[in-house]
Amino acid sequence: MTSKFIKADTFYFADETKSGGYLALVDGRFGEWQSDIPEGAEVLDYTGYAIAPGLVDTHIHGYGGADVMDADPEGVLHMSEALLSTGVTSFLPTTLTSSFEQLEKASAAIASVAGSEKGAKIQGIYFEGPYFTEEYKGAQNPIYMSNPNLADFDAWQKAANGLIKKIALAPERKGVAEFVTAMKERGVTVALGHSNATYAQAKAAVESGASVWVHVYNGMRGLTHRELGMVGSAYHIPNTYAEWICDGHHSVPEAGDILMKQKGYDHVALITDCMRAGGCPDGDYMLGEFPVIVENGTARLKSNGSLAGSILKLKDGLKNVVKWGLATPADAIKMASLVPAKSVNIDNVCGQLTAGYAADFIVLDKELNLVATYIDGEKRFEA
Secondary structure, three states: OOEEEEEEEEEEOOOOEEEOOEEEEEOOEEEEEEOOOOOOOOEEEEEEEEEEEOEEEEEEOEEOOEEHHHOOHHHHHHHHHHHHHHOEEEEEEEEOOOOHHHHHHHHHHHHHHOOOOOOOEEOOEEEEEEEOOHHHOOOOOHHHOOOOOHHHHHHHHHHOOOOEEEEEEOOOOOOHHHHHHHHHHOOOEEEEOOEOOOHHHHHHHHHHOOOEEOOOOOOEOOOOOOOOHHHHHHHHOOOOEEEEEOOOOOOOHHHHHHHHHHHOHHHEEEEOOEOOOOOOOOEEEEEOOEEEEEEOOEEEEOOOOOEOOEOOOHHHHHHHHHHOOOOOHHHHHHHOOHHHHHHOOOOOOOOOOOOOOEOOEEEEOOOOOEEEEEEOOEEEEEO
16 A cells, blocks of 8 residues: 655645645545644645646547547547646546437447546546537537437447446427436436427426536527526526536626526536637637637637637636636636536546545646646646
């Protein structure tokens, strides 16, 4: 048994923030926090800094030039390594609406390298689609949109070696209730988005077992005083999780403030919805089958200027919500780690500095800038 201790000014635990002291690392896993340590013990000295759980991105299509829909195992591994520079230590590689065959290939590519990655850990796969509605297609290709099909899903899940942890659909599609029930039986989280659904349709999907709202405000029917739509449903229906892209482009900070006041910090999951251009220079890229131009901090479809995912780094999203005065550092860190993990039922393996968990953590300075990223107790990135 190999033990060492992290010394820091602040430790962001799941339910409290501790000042000073030491957090034990035992064979690549977290041990207990303690105020004193044995004389002569090995110490990682981060005096002046804070220790937080590694960030968890549950909605991310690509990064560093790689995209999940390339169905390239090496690209997935590159993405895993590159994400360490964003503070992310666990993620769900996220697909786009596409053909049955391409989704099967993407699933198999991810499954072929899951468990062998040396960077951010693949904790599952997120299928964003293809069961959406054309009215709010966003940067998703409507020619592949259809009603939920359990046989197709089971084939994708087989190709994924059981890794699909989350799937998104539009509540107004035919057969949603039965499909959502089947997903719940299979342990797969259902998210609702890219949808023109009414409150009644959204509520029915939640009652069947859906529990997440896809990037709230974007790709969904808005709120009015006579029909709550999807945005109002996200606000009003309790015990559900809201994804929020915290880049300042997909929605204004005040919209995020309202969302947090409606859902509570413990039910808002910060995500990036990042595409392949994240961490890359401005220029021309592809998102799925669509040409995209990246400039001025956004990724937009060349055809109509619509937002096409983001180039946000989760470490910067975390800083944004604090800078905008929407949350304390402790709440922002929780929304970027434990809450997204809980939203897809992977909080038993990541998202918190809890004894027995893999020692995946980040080091932050007083301005919440990323200083270092650790995987299994070993430093894998340093700013």
